[in-house]
Amino acid sequence: MDTTLAGPTDSRFANIPDPSSPRRLSAGYGRFVGIMKLLLPTLAIILITLVFAWPYLSDQDGRFSLAPVEIGPEDAENFRMLNARYTGVDRKSRPYAITADTADQRSADARLVKLNAPKADILLSNQSWIAITAEDGTYDREAQILELAGNVNLFHDSGYEFHTTSAILDLMAGDAIGQERVSGQGPFGQLSADGFRIHNQGERIELVGQSKINIYPNSSAN
Secondary structure, three states, rough: OOOOOOOOHHHHOOOOOOOOOOHHHHHHHHHHHHHHHHHHHHHHHHHHHHHHHHHHHHHHHHHOOOOOOOHHHHHHOOOOEEEEEEEEEOOOOEEEEEEEEEEEOOOOOOOEEEEEOOOOEEEEEOOOOEEEEEOOOEEEEOOEEHHHEEEEEEEEEEEEOOEEEEEEEEEOOOOOOOOOEEEEEEEOEEEEOOOOEHHHOOOOEEOOOOOEEOOOOOOOOO
């Protein structure tokens, strides 16, 4: 039997690389080193950022939570605004503002708006003001007419106040009309009537139907 061992130049071992050659590790190892040079600094920056941000993230977890909200079919069809506000001026450029807890309308450009807890603030020509509140209301944005219902209250900064259950305000003309029982009081005394009409933002007030006025002694009312 021939027991001769093959030498390094034997053709059967010609394609096997020499383990001692540096070229065997140079290509793969070089790529690995290059990737780690980029990856390790990036991971270090992410970890440092998390260490500093973690206390703030923990506080937000305690402050913010989501709860299921019941949405009715009318909410899906209507356009609803919270803390709604509408502003405008009348024919004499006197400004007014209407606010409400919520405002519902068919679309963003709908003409009629249903108001919950509406309030109208009107600035008069002499720089005095009138505030009107109610439980519900409907505002016609094109005609600038505000219809109020349910515990309607009117306050004037000179000390007058009137109470009724419904009223219609023509904000463009500065007029108002009420067809329900009205009661009021002020520096002049007290009044009650079946209805009222206010012209030109209070320049003239008419009481309608059965009316009663009690004038305080020494009042300045004529």
